[in-house]
Amino acid sequence: MIRFEDVSVTYDGVAEPAVRHVDFEVPEGELALLVGPSGVGKSTVLGAVSGLVPHFTGGTLRGRVTVAGRDTRTHRPRELADVVGTVGQDPLAHFVTDTVEDELAYGMESLGLAPAVMRRRVEETLDLLGLADLRGRQIGTLSGGQRQRVAIGSVLTPHPRVLVLDEPTSALDPAAAEEVLAVLQRLVHDLGTTVLMAEHRLERVIQYADRVVLLPEPGAAPVVGAPAEVMAVSPVYPPVVALGRLAAWTPLPLTVRDARRRAAPLRDRLPTEGARGTARPATTHPPETTAASPRPRSGRTFWSRVSRRADGGRSHGSPRPFGALADARDLQVRRGRVTALRGAGLDVSPGEIVALMGRNGAGKSTLLGALTGLVRPQAGSVTVGPVVPAATPPRELVRHVGLVPQEPRDLLYADTVAAECAAADHDAGAAPGTCRALVAGLLPGVSDDTHPRDLSEGQRLVLALAVVLTARPPLLLLDEPTRGLDYAAKARLVDILRALAADGHGIVLATHDVELAAELARRVVLLADGEVIADGPTAEVVVSSPSFAPQVAKILAPGQWLTVAQVREALR
Ligand SMILES: Nc1ncnc2c1ncn2[C@@H]1O[C@H](COP(=O)(O)OP(=O)(O)OP(=O)(O)O)[C@@H](O)[C@H]1O
């Protein structure tokens, strides 16, 4: 159904092809998963199927891509629209109408389907994706995950024979991701739909794949095969595979269920008392400091590393001690007709890393908004350090709290990295060069004149982080920071955040990434429908939860192991 014949794509103005010798086939009624590190060309391959590459992106495509027998070089995306449905990485870029119902109907209208058919399919899709309560909502008022579900729904309604999906679950909570993947699997099994999907969070998707197409490194030909075969050699793999490799299980299990069946001997080898007290991540990095000892260990901390590397780092010599960082109580927030927070609260101490978790629409971004003054609660109290965010001018507030938003692009508006940094220094009242020194420390090798748009997703996130850190806010908030990041980029982010916590910063991550929470957070706060329903040590909150437990916890339960790193350490 989808066929690549020795395809290479070279973008204009770039010497080397972005992808080379891509040769594979996805037969009708199969789900193929496209995997590989960031920047390896996954979106390029997907774009070649929908015709966006090269028709919209420019560049040269050599070789041949056919979809349902149509050559995508001679058929423009419009001429493929009756066969191929595409969801890109950024749902906002995808929307053409204002409300949920209109968006679901739009694709069918363009194809000229009968009104009765359109009506039926809109209703079906609202049910299928749990969108019925949101049908009349303006898209601009939806949470990140709600938007992503609408974007997926809108490509399903025309019943395309081929679906091309670029990280379709990146903004979804774990349960919603499972539901969406189950819907896709049903289309594949029952209707013979063909799916090509790129995804970084392999722990969510690998078990649904009929075959895996691995792009191992830029310019290298893809490795194509059965999921277990490819996972055995892949540079990117989910925790279940990491544990399987560590324990030398063959064949390699890809699901928690298969791994559990093998895990008894491994469970027996692990110390039971270690298993009880493993809230602390096993790591070579300095542990998070506690409220009682906010001072970092010398030499390994974030600011000392930055100031050592960067010549402009004078202002970052030694960390200053921080007082209590945030105290939000009994918050009530109404947004439109929705009560987004009902009595929620959060306190954050210096050196603490807190994961804020919960379903899509539970109120996580709203709570972060209240801490940064973007959302004004109708009742309750919020203080951040000594100030009340909604009553504090932005220039003053950035010294107390910084937010890296769900879409880092929202924070970046200049044309070059250098201009972005100059603006950040100015906004924060920091010495000129402060932000650039941070960027040099965090992203060595990025030149001054690079356009932030041309950075990879992970690089853009780190640039946004540097912009926020320029004001050295004691409290750092990150909204879903691992969207679009591969495992290596995630590991680098984990390093940076641990070092910041060791310097006494308090960090709150709103995240659906259960593996990240397990790796990084000592404490998890769980929100449901605007209320805090659990607040405690990570191991206690997540291990018993079918949605929020990481894979290792599920495989090794009842032991409270959370990460492969902890298990590796314990086996030494
Ligand atoms: N329009 C473009 N012009 C020039 N270079 C581009 C363009 N689009 C992508 N590239 C480059 O091509 C390479 C492959 O990018 P692509 O987005 O396909 O990778 P990816 O595997 O999807 O990455 P990610 O996992 O981060 O989404 C990258 O080096 C990228 O910078």
Ligand SMILES: Nc1ncnc2c1ncn2[C@@H]1O[C@H](COP(=O)(O)OP(=O)(O)OP(=O)(O)O)[C@@H](O)[C@H]1O
């Ligand atoms: N301007 C608005 N008007 C009406 N409802 C809104 C508005 N902004 C947010 N909401 C609703 O408030 C609720 C909480 O949204 P919020 O963005 O805080 O959720 P979230 O937990 O961050 O979700 P996600 O995980 O999907 O990002 C959602 O039901 C959302 O649709």
